[in-house]
Amino acid sequence: MSTTTGNETILRGVLDRWKAAVGAHDPQRVASGFTEDAIFQGLHPYSVGRKGIAEYYDSQPLGMTAAYRILETRRLADDLLLGYLDVDFSFTDRPTLAVKLAVLLKRAEDDWSIVHYQVSRLG
Template identity: 35%
Template sequence: MQDVLRRWKAAFDAHQPDAMADLFTPDALFQGFGPAVLTGRDAVRGYYEAVPPGRRADVTVLHSYTIGEQAAGGFADVTFGDAHGWEAHVHLSLVLHLHDTGWKIQQYHVSRVEDEHQ
C-alpha cells in the first residue's frame, strides 16, 4: 500500500496521466470526485488529464490489510491542494491486485470529508 501510494502521489504531483493510468489494472473501477464510476485505464487516464496542473496530494495511509497472497486493500487520508489555496480533503479506499509487474489498483474510491465530519 505504501509503495503504490508513494508512486501514485509522485505521478499525481508531477501531472503525469500516463503514469497514473499505469498504476491501475486494465479493468479497474474508479470513483473520483465526479458522479460517474469509471472503468479501465483509458478512463483513469482521461480523468487525470482533466486535473489542472499544479495540484498536489498529501497522503497518509490509515490502514492496510491483505486478502490472500494476491489482493490487498486499505484506506488513506488525502488532502489535495494547489498554490492558489484550493484544498479538498478526502478519504481514499483502494483494493490492490498483484500482477506480474507488481501491485496495481483494482478499485479506487474517494469520499470527500466535509468540515463537520473531521
C-alpha cells in the same frame, strides 16, 4: 517484518508512484499504476479502465499535488490488499481538498496495481 508493516510497505510503493505521477501532471503514468480493468471513482462519475483514469487526471489542474496518510490496511488474500487513507489534494489557486480514499491493490507476478479506487468527501 510484521504483516501490518509489510502491507504498508506494499501500499506505499504503489501510492508513492501514484503521488509522483499526480504531482508531475502525467495522466498516462498515473493510469499505468492501475489494472487494465480498474474501477475508478474520483469526485466525478466513475469509469472502468486506464483510459478513463487518464482522462480524469488530465482534467485536473496543473500544480495539483497529493499527500496521503495510511489509516488502515487489510490483506484480503495473498494477492489482494485493501488500504484506507486520508488524502489531501493541494492546488495553486484554491484551498486544499481533504478526502478519504479506499484502494484495493492486486498483485500480478511481482508487481502490485490498483484494481479499485474510491474517493469520498466526509464533512
